[in-house]
Amino acid sequence: MENYTLLLVDDEEEVLDAIIKKLDWEALGFTIIGRASSGMKALDIMADCQPDVIMTDIKMPYMNGLELIQHVRADYPTTKVLIFTGFDEFEYAKEALHLSVGEYILKPAGAKELTEVFTRLKEKLDREINESRNVEILQQHYQESLPLMQTNFYSTLLEGKIKEVDLPRYLANYQIPLTGPLYCCLVLHTSLTQAPAEMDISLLVASVQQQAKNYFDQEWEAVYFTYLTDTVMLVQLQNENEVSRLTDDCDHLCKYIFRMIGAIVTIGIGQVAAHLLELDQSYAGARMAVSYRGIYGASRVINIKEVAPQKMEGFNLTDDIELSDLLKKIHVGSADEISAEANKYLDHVYTTEKSLPQHIIVVSELIGSLYRFAANNSISIAPFTKDLKDLYQWLPDLEPEALRRWLVEISNLLHEKLRSAGSRSTQSLVSKAQEYVHQNYANESLSLDDVCQSLGVSNSYFSSMFKRETGKSFIGYLTDYRLDRASRLLLETEEKSYVIGRKIGYIDPNYFSYVFKRRFGLSPLKYRMGYAESDEQRVKTH
Template sequence: MDTYTVLLVDDEEDVIRVIMRKIDWEGIGFTVIGYANNGAKALEMVEEFQPDVVMTDIKMPYMDGMELSNHIKTEFPATKILFFTGFDEFEYAKEAVHLEAEEYILKPVNALELTNVFTQMKIKLDQEISEKRSKEILQKYYMESLPLLQANFYSTLIEGKIMEDEMAKYLSDYQISFLGPFFCCLVIHTSSSQIPQNMNPLLLSTSVQKQAKEYLGEKWKAKCFSYLENTVMIVQLKSENRLSKLTDECDRFCKYVHRIIGAVVTVGIGRVCQNIIELAQSYNSAREAVSYRVIYGSSRAINMKEIAPREMRESSSVNEIKLSNLFKTIRLNSDEDIIEAANRYFDYISFPTKSLQQYQIDVMELISSLYRFTINNDIDNEEFSGNIKNLYARLLDLDSDALRKWLIDISLSFSERLISVRSSSAKSFVFKAEDYVHNHYFDEELSLSSVCEALNVSNSYFSTIFKKETGNSFIGYLTDYRMERAARLLIETNEKSYIIAKNVGYADPNYFSYVFKRRFGVSPSKYRTEHTESEK
């Protein structure tokens, strides 16, 4: 059984204590996480604890229940609100309805009535959570989202951003079947400059995609999706020699859509591969084939293997993919995983399996990529602080085992430096926030949202980092800093309390006095008296 949290808000503390004592909260499925005697304090507690229910009085000092509820509904829409008040006025009731309050209860509240209200609230909360957790509903949401998830997977696949060991899980989760045994990418480009009169280019491109699905989709077991303003199809072939048949059919398709809807379409046909992890290379060659339309003309299919057979050797994008996998492991995984990834990459570029020239090129690309990695991640490494040419010459002189060890050591070093950089970044982030407070504490509009906007970061991420680094919430830090400034002003100046309140960001001097007393245990005037007398 789920237990829900309640925050009680009333400026009459006796009322709250009676409610806490007379209701069997645990028995009806609730826990009181605390209480506040004004709306401003309540809002701080809501931001920190995010209770399921807030039961609040309406008329309170500093911030009334209506204003508090407005804030809650805007920033925490899932939180339920109950009003209880001794002011039986129609305008209040109307406003409560407008704020979508769950209940409007008049004081004095008896235990039976309140127990019934919260019992019904528990039933409603249970139903809402049950709906969200319902396997059937979640399955429905999932199936509705599946086409978008699949399209996103295909896009990531042709970008070369999926690791081989992740593939099976993606295919299972997204209910995708690749039977092959051979695969090929098609890039279907619709001209945006040569379109029928009065035809919208986007509608024309959408129509071409629909025709492609009907004309090519079923026969070639194609996966079809949009990517970078083109239609991309991943087709499946029973054998490599079916490629010429596919080229002919794509050529006929180009002429068909030109005749039927007037679209000028070029289909680029990429290299054939046996592993879907290699589809990034097939896509790159298909996209390159489309660019040859300036030479061979549009409204036709262009097969990269036919027009540039000598260029169909292994693409350098394979190297890029393998390097990307190594860098991803350095960023996210343990030392053991990093060593394994470095060994895998070294096995790929190792000299015995390649020509001397290709080996030298791979080592040069490795150094270049490692250097870019240091720059992009603010890593200070002495290997890359000197002459890169000298480093390249030195590495080429190393034997296989020594070069492998160097790659492993530099990868582990990068991982260690990244951890240090992240820690420094978090501390720098907090310093900036604290500095912002020091320069804007007098602004009564200063809040968690405004500092996050200034730092260009989300509230949730900021709050997590700030609390982790300082041990205090941002609101707590801001309040403490304002109070310390106020205490200094009370001792060092003769300004009135309401002037000091305004100078440290409080528009309401009464609320300032309340917060000050909560912080120091005495009122501002008494604090001034005690400290000025002690100095004499």
């Protein structure tokens, strides 16, 4: 296990030197990552690297140790705190206990005493880590992760990658509620080109899935999940004759969803499977049934046995694994990786197709998948914003090499647009955070938590993103903005410095003076006087 990190805080440099030299910190299991002479400097360090432990003095200028601990408790609740001070007063000790301080050590402390304290602390930290790994917590984590694991199992099942020997273990470990005796796969395809204008695309599919659950739960035992942007239902049947009733219910559902939320949904029903491991073929049939919407119309149910009664074995509409891999590369791959994945996908297409109709269906499904990918990621590009009907007509007629060039080009274009959209999103988040500071900087208690709560993001993500985009920590940006405002007020008004300090969020005038001098090299009063003297000198010169 790596050493625990330690930050030392004391305004007496010789005390910090002595503490560092007294002990073999590495042998005790600790690494000193920094030292600070004030509470403010300590918070600056913690904004960049959160230590496991902080040991602080109480009496320090501008921000005492107890105020520092309050900030640490609010923003870094997992950090352990030790007090190392010369003040043996009951009120300090009582406040320290209220703040859940681990140890209260009086100066001067010898090497033996410090060794005992940090030995106990390391044991406590080790114990907490071990407890976090105990069976009860793992079980809780397992239950929380179960829906995701089940969805992964269903996806792998549809891809035909579950081995029969492993199936019982998966069913037990993932608590899969599929007992048969028969199964049928349904694909609920939501049209994004005819979505209600006021409906967010990312919410539309989720809304359709919820409507289906509410509609079917009383009549059918089924599981629901999202796969390649469509909702998939795995329905349990008692006998094959139930498919007729299921088809009628699906037809009613399509009409119900259109009436309730205005969404156009086409439901494809695959062939009945006698075994869970046959659901990959049922899924292929359901997807092929959906592809027939161009012939039979959308906002309806299409049963593959009714429109293509011939056997479906041996033909998968598209290779979902290859397509999924291509979409992943569009997200995070390089241009070469995207090109390779696009060619890999088409290699599979050309080796599995057996007729011209199959090729038309496959290419149409490819267009639909890329369009949904663009829509779900708010990407606007010409092939999917105009002449989409023409794209469906001419693309299947392309020669293989021309189709390869088109797919590589469009995949890389989606990648570039995705990167640009992500950059704009990050910049927008930073701009919103800066605007929040501009509106609330006068609030003395303004903190990182306030901004993250307002933006709806985590502290860790926001901190790293904000520093990457601005070159400053959030606390550093807030401090600089406040002080820039203060410098203007000092020069443009005659208000006293303590009044200006309060206006920018510093109630303690001494602390305001301290941070101002650290930024500008002069106290607020001398800053104002220096500017006035310079201005007077310029007048005399002229």
